[in-house]
Amino acid sequence: MNQTPYLSGQFLLxxxxxxxxxxxxxxxxxxxxxxAGAMGICLHHPLDDLTVPDLMRQLEIDPLDTPDxxxxxxxxxxxxxxxxxxxxxxxxxxxRHVAGRWALTGTRDVLEAIAxxxxxxxxxxxxxxxxxxxxQLDREMLEHGWFPTPATxxxxxxxxxxxxxxxxxxxxxxxxxLLSHEPGRA
Numbered sequence: 001m002n003q004t005p006y007l008s009g010q011f012l013l014x015x016x017x018x019x020x021x022x023x024x025x026x027x028x029x030x031x032x033x034x035x036a037g038a039m040g041i042c043l044h045h046p047l048d049d050l051t052v053p054d055l056m057r058q059l060e061i062d063p064l065d066t067p068d069x070x071x072x073x074x075x076x077x078x079x080x081x082x083x084x085x086x087x088x089x090x091x092x093x094x095x096r097h098v099a100g101r102w103a104l105t106g107t108r109d110v111l112e113a114i115a116x117x118x119x120x121x122x123x124x125x126x127x128x129x130x131x132x133x134x135x136q137l138d139r140e141m142l143e144h145g146w147f148p149t150p151a152t153x154x155x156x157x158x159x160x161x162x163x164x165x166x167x168x169x170x171x172x173x174x175x176x177x178l179l180s181h182e183p184g185r186a
Contacts, residue, residue, distance in 0.1 A: 009099025
């Protein structure tokens, strides 16, 4: 099988009509993609009933002046586990730096640092993640569903979650309104 290039530090955009509706209009920040598999955080779906200060209070962290930002649904895997995708200017207990573009931390020390005002400059919080087994994402890239694109951190830090999908496609010169759910024939 032809190997797709490794996508760590890039975005995956869901194509219209993707078979798994959980990923409709998805923008996924790929944090790991290697022979063992892939892992990423969905950036398109804010949870309606949970903000970052709410999450901090649940974890018995005083949110102080933490912005009232929504927590994102990071993916369908391990939805009780939290992650913070953040600028690479901060590192903690399990921080993984990704291609010099962003970092991912899954321990509470990042939330504690954000609450104290000493955390990363830019960040989004999520519950759950997207995961693929060995070779699974490579097969999906060849078969259907995903459009890889270079990552621009402005899409993460400066764009509303509900606008990320259309803006990501626009950044590639594609008007998402013109994308079809039906495959074409030549």
